[in-house]
Amino acid sequence: xxxxxxxxxxxxxxxxxxxxxxxxxxxxTIAQVARVDGELGAYLTxxxxxxxxxxxxxxxxxxxxxxxxxxxxxxxxxDNMCVRGTRTTCGSKILEHWVAPYTGTAVQRLxxxxxxxxxxxxxxxxxxxxxxxxxxxxxxxNPYDRDRVPGGSSGGSAAAVGGFAATVSLGSDTxxxxxxxxxxxxxxxxxxxxxxxxxxxxxxxxxxxDQIGPFARTxxxxxxxxxxxxGKDPHDATSVDxxxxxxxxHLRTDLRGLRVGIVKEFATSDLGAxxxxxxxAAYAELEKLGAELVEVELPTAKYGLATYYLIAPAECSxxxxxxxxxxxxxxxxxxDVGEMYEKTRAAGFGPEVKRRxxxxxxxxxxxxxxxxxxxxxxxxxxxxxxxxRAFEKCDxxxxxxxxxxxxxxxxxxxxxxxxxxxYYTIPVSLAxxxxxxxxxxxxxxEGGTHPMPMGLQLASPLFSERLLLGAAHAYxxxxxxxxxxxxxxxxxx
Amino acid sequence: MSIAERDVVVTPEIRAKYEVVIGIxxxxxxxxxxxxxxxxxNTFGGEPNTxxxxxxxxxxGALPVPNVLAIEHMMRAGLAFGAAIPAYSKFDRKNYFYPDxxxxxxxxxxxxxxxxxxxxxxxxxxxxxxxxxLTRIHLEEDTGKSxxxxxxxxxxxxxxxxxxxxxxxxxxxxxxxxxxxxxxxDEAVGYLEALKRTFVALGVSDVKMEEGSLRCxxxxxxRLRGATEYGTKAEIKNMNSFRSVHRAIESEAERQIAIVxxxxxxxxxxxxxxxxxxxxxSMRSKEQAHDYRYFPEPDLVPMEITxxxxxxxxxxLPVLPIARFERYTSELGLSVAAAAQLIDGGLADYFDATVxxxxxxxxxxxIVLADLSRLANEAGIAVADSHVTPAALAELxxxxxxxxxxxxxxxxxxxxxxxxxxxxxxIVEGEGLAQVSDPSAVAGFVDEVLVAHAxxxxxxRAGKENALKFLVGQVMKSSxxxxxxxxxxxxxxxxLTS
Numbered sequence: 003x004x005x006x007x008x009x010x011x012x013x014x015x016x017x018x019x020x021x022x023x024x025x026x027x028x029x030x031t032i033a034q035v036a037r038v039d040g041e042l043g044a045y046l047t048x049x050x051x052x053x054x055x056x057x058x059x060x061x062x063x064x065x066x067x068x069x070x071x072x073x074x075x076x077x078x079x080x081d082n083m084c085v086r087g088t089r090t091t092c093g094s095k096i097l098e099h100w101v102a103p104y105t106g107t108a109v110q111r112l113x114x115x116x117x118x119x120x121x122x123x124x125x126x127x128x129x130x131x132x133x134x135x136x137x138x139x140x141x142x143x144n145p146y147d148r149d150r151v152p153g154g155s156s157g158g159s160a161a162a163v164g165g166f167a168a169t170v171s172l173g174s175d176t177x178x179x180x181x182x183x184x185x186x187x188x189x190x191x192x193x194x195x196x197x198x199x200x201x202x203x204x205x206x207x208x209x210x211x212d213q214i215g216p217f218a219r220t221x222x223x224x225x226x227x228x229x230x231x232x233g234k235d236p237h238d239a240t241s242v243d244x245x246x247x248x249x250x251x252h253l254r255t256d257l258r259g260l261r262v263g264i265v266k267e268f269a270t271s272d273l274g275a276x277x278x279x280x281x282x283a284a285y286a287e288l289e290k291l292g293a294e295l296v297e298v299e300l301p302t303a304k305y306g307l308a309t310y311y312l313i314a315p316a317e318c319s320x321x322x323x324x325x326x327x328x329x330x331x332x333x334x335x336x337x338d339v340g341e342m343y344e345k346t347r348a349a350g351f352g353p354e355v356k357r358r359x360x361x362x363x364x365x366x367x368x369x370x371x372x373x374x375x376x377x378x379x380x381x382x383x384x385x386x387x388x389x390x391r392a393f394e395k396c397d398x399x400x401x402x403x404x405x406x407x408x409x410x411x412x413x414x415x416x417x418x419x420x421x422x423x424x425y426y427t428i429p430v431s432l433a434x435x436x437x438x439x440x441x442x443x444x445x446x447x448e449g450g451t452h453p454m455p456m457g458l459q460l461a462s463p464l465f466s467e468r469l470l471l472g473a474a475h476a477y478x479x480x481x482x483x484x485x486x487x488x489x490x491x492x493x494x495x
Numbered sequence: 496m497s498i499a500e501r502d503v504v505v506t507p508e509i510r511a512k513y514e515v516v517i518g519i520x521x522x523x524x525x526x527x528x529x530x531x532x533x534x535x536x537n538t539f540g541g542e543p544n545t546x547x548x549x550x551x552x553x554x555x556g557a558l559p560v561p562n563v564l565a566i567e568h569m570m571r572a573g574l575a576f577g578a579a580i581p582a583y584s585k586f587d588r589k590n591y592f593y594p595d596x597x598x599x600x601x602x603x604x605x606x607x608x609x610x611x612x613x614x615x616x617x618x619x620x621x622x623x624x625x626x627x628x629l630t631r632i633h634l635e636e637d638t639g640k641s642x643x644x645x646x647x648x649x650x651x652x653x654x655x656x657x658x659x660x661x662x663x664x665x666x667x668x669x670x671x672x673x674x675x676x677x678x679x680x681d682e683a684v685g686y687l688e689a690l691k692r693t694f695v696a697l698g699v700s701d702v703k704m705e706e707g708s709l710r711c712x713x714x715x716x717x718r719l720r721g722a723t724e725y726g727t728k729a730e731i732k733n734m735n736s737f738r739s740v741h742r743a744i745e746s747e748a749e750r751q752i753a754i755v756x757x758x759x760x761x762x763x764x765x766x767x768x769x770x771x772x773x774x775x776x777s778m779r780s781k782e783q784a785h786d787y788r789y790f791p792e793p794d795l796v797p798m799e800i801t802x803x804x805x806x807x808x809x810x811x812l813p814v815l816p817i818a819r820f821e822r823y824t825s826e827l828g829l830s831v832a833a834a835a836q837l838i839d840g841g842l843a844d845y846f847d848a849t850v851x852x853x854x855x856x857x858x859x860x861x862i863v864l865a866d867l868s869r870l871a872n873e874a875g876i877a878v879a880d881s882h883v884t885p886a887a888l889a890e891l892x893x894x895x896x897x898x899x900x901x902x903x904x905x906x907x908x909x910x911x912x913x914x915x916x917x918x919x920x921x922i923v924e925g926e927g928l929a930q931v932s933d934p935s936a937v938a939g940f941v942d943e944v945l946v947a948h949a950x951x952x953x954x955x956r957a958g959k960e961n962a963l964k965f966l967v968g969q970v971m972k973s974s975x976x977x978x979x980x981x982x983x984x985x986x987x988x989x990x991l992t993s
Contacts, residue, residue: 204556324555325555367786371790
């Protein structure tokens with residue numbers, strides 16, 4: 003078995019069968035990361051000692067007869083999730099040297115069932131961005147083109163899996179931060195229903211939208227990771243107490259009996275001829291697998307972006323208030339506490355974070371609250387209602403995952419141009435729905451020389467993860483799009 | 496301070512022209528095992544920053560989980576005052592930066608508090624019962640505590656650095672807001688005392704102002720008597736006892752009257768009370784007020800409260816202090832002071848049980864507040880924890896009331912029961928301690944004493960009234976305390992004057 007290219011399922015089976023040890027997997031992974039990450043830049047911190055420690059524990063537990071669903075599976079963790087004793091930066095100068103004193107629930111649940119932590123991955127600062135360029139701490143390259151971005155905000159986690167520097171990884175998705183980079187990096191990226199996975203230990207960007215989810219090279223691997231971390235957590239009051247159906251053992255091979263909604267308002271013809279053809283082919287493939295394609299309407303989806311860019315900044319303006327130099331993180335001294343706050347936050351936050359704090363502070367301020375925040379909440383309710391209506395006519399909704407394939411560095415200097423990358427993912431996030439991006443082909447992007455990966459977004463009703471992952475698996479195994487492309491950066495051995 | 500404030504002397508005549516209008520905002524720390532949103536202990540004090548965790552330190556990624564007991568305490572407090580508990584309530588974030596507030600927002604409640612309305616009925620020292628409407632009670636979390644070092648007086652001005660202790664951060668706190676229904680410092684204190692004794696009766700708070708578990712701010716304004724519009728209010732903070740609340744309100748009323756009398760205008764501001772100096776200082780004006788940017792707390796789900804849950808909580812309410820006060824003073828005929836002492840001394844349950852066991856209320860109140868309280872104080876335990884059961888005390892009171900024993904014997908018997916337990920009646924019967932009220936038996940003791948102390952008898956006859964007291968004492972002694980002292984004196988006088 004080639005540890006670098008193996009799936010999580012294969013690794014866990016091999017470790018369970020004792021045909022390879024977790025320690026051997028850890029050493030192979032550490033070596034691979036050392037070989038490729040210089041160019042890829044997926045990791046901000048690697049944790050080889052922690053990985054070896056966990057590997058030894060996994061081997062001991064396997065020897066003792068335990069069953070561990072993720073035994074020996076190397077996992078990369080987005081750097082906005084706390085791992086005790088490990089630097090957790092959120093891609094920000096304000097937390098550059100902050101070491102987390104506790105481990106978050108989602109990560110802990112994966113470690114408990116045998117996953118091996120490789121390290122912490124790069125991201126747009128505080129998960130605000132769609133290219134990873136807003137990281138204050140490093141550059142991550144798209145594994146399929148070193149001159150292009152990996153997407154974001156979970157760019158490092160997508161690039162690590164896409165570039166074979168991790169078997170699976172964790173990202174967080176607020177408005178598309180898992181699905182868009184997954185599309186860019188030729189991997190599966192899955193955002194569960196809001197409330198399915200505990201946010202305890204995930205550094206908050208927008209609390210009512212943030213959700214942790216996996217990246218993997220197969221839908222099955224994403225399902226395995228999801229199954230291990232989903233479920234009510236007493237530390238997160240917003241995690242839901244609805245029984246989690248296992249997904250990895252209920253994957254489908256066809257789509258017979260399913261109705262797939264194609265959104266009238268999301269005409270792919272606007273995306274250019276090649277992209278249009280790519281998505282039409284994807285929809286046709288769904289049909290070929292037995293699905294019935296139906297047109298659905300989401301008349302309020304076009305307000306998604308505006309709605310999102312009020313609610314998310316409003317929450318972020320409050321969530322990021324704790325970074326004040328008083329208790330942890332960066333502190334720049336001042337003559338008094340007020341000046342200390344100002345200097346610390348001026349030096350610690352990058353321009354996009356500052357922009358969103360300002361927008362959010364404005365949206366919540368006296369006299370503007372009703373016009374902005376309250377109105378956005380009403381729009382959010384309407385968008386969710388639109389999806390609920392659409393799901394009366396279909397079981398799944400298919401759409402592009404991102405507006406374009408991966409773009410070049412510094413290509414989106416206008417913030418709104420960057421925000422538009424998430425046009426298709428944001429409405430789904432506002433509705434709290436489970437959704438994923440699965441590779442659906444490749445197109446040569448504007449100014450590009452070779453095809454770059456594309457992602458198909460599938461969304462389904464609240465808490466229907468089994469249906470969603472099952473359908474995506476059927477599509478993936480029938481099309482095998484991911485296997486048709488090979489990374490050009492950090493080439494595998 | 497303006498020139499006007501210094502120049503106008505507020506004479507009693509001027510003062511009498513004005514009415515003071517007061518509303519009180521109280522913060523009360525709830526008594527729970529753990530903090531409001533995390534598992535840290537809810538205790539007072541401790542080494543700084545030892546009772547903290549990622550949640551109450553606002554570490555990145557930490558999330559709040561609400562304390563159900565605190566929510567129930569709140570609802571019970573509301574129900575005790577007849578407040579409405581809405582079917583739906585939620586938490587909100589109150590955003591402002593302060594170093595001892597770890598998240599730089601406080602989880603509080605804005606437009607949908609857990610309780611709405613209600614009435615606080617309270618009594619004044621003369622026994623008059625008044626009432627003040629509650630606007631609301633809402634639930635929030637406490638902050639940490641800052642200590643400023645390097646300045647002479649511990650104030651932030653002139654300090655070189657500050658230390659923050661987060662042990663208190665996240666302690667559940669309820670904020671009770673009254674309507675501007677109070678009209679004097681006495682009423683304000685009466686109202687606060689009513690809150691305190693009600694929360695103690697409910698078991699929702701220790702309400703210790705000295706430990707900061709009760710803190711209050713007063714909104715004070717003045718207007719000419721008969722006026723219908725309110726004057727401009729000032730909010731007074733930093734009052735650390737009921738006495739200082741009283742002083743601060745009096746002082747503020749006088750300050751505002753002086754301004755109005757001199758033709759000035761009271762400005763809306765927040766003022767800090769300086770207890771030592773007996774004056775308040777301006778802290779900030781309305782223009783400097785924060786925009787708290789309240790919005791619904793996205794880390795917590797809204798609360799849906801069923802009628803069944805409210806009914807179940809209502810069923811746990813104890814007898815409320817004001818109800819007791821009215822029963823004691825009207826039905827039972829106790830004095831205001833005795834009623835207040837029984838209620839505030841934690842003796843009301845015991846007293847009620849004693850009365851239920853058949854003791855006459857006035858006599859029972861008397862013995863509970865005097866002899867029994869003294870014994871309890873000396874022993875350092877609660878009356879209710881002693882060997883003297885309410886039934887035993889009722890027996891003792893009955894023995895005294897029927898004059899089966901005199902008060903001297905009563906005290907001895909009480910001391911015996913206090914020490915060893917048992918029935919006063921059995922002790923009196925078993926040891927023959929019943930009072931001797933048979934005139935011929937008493938006469939026997941008297942005659943013996945008159946023989947033995949002939950000189951004293953002669954002294955009395957010669958006009959020395961004091962000698963009689965000595966002779967009574969001797970008779971009591973020879974009867975081993977059992978003779979009815981009233982009868983003894985009567986018989987002695989008969990013998991000595993005949």
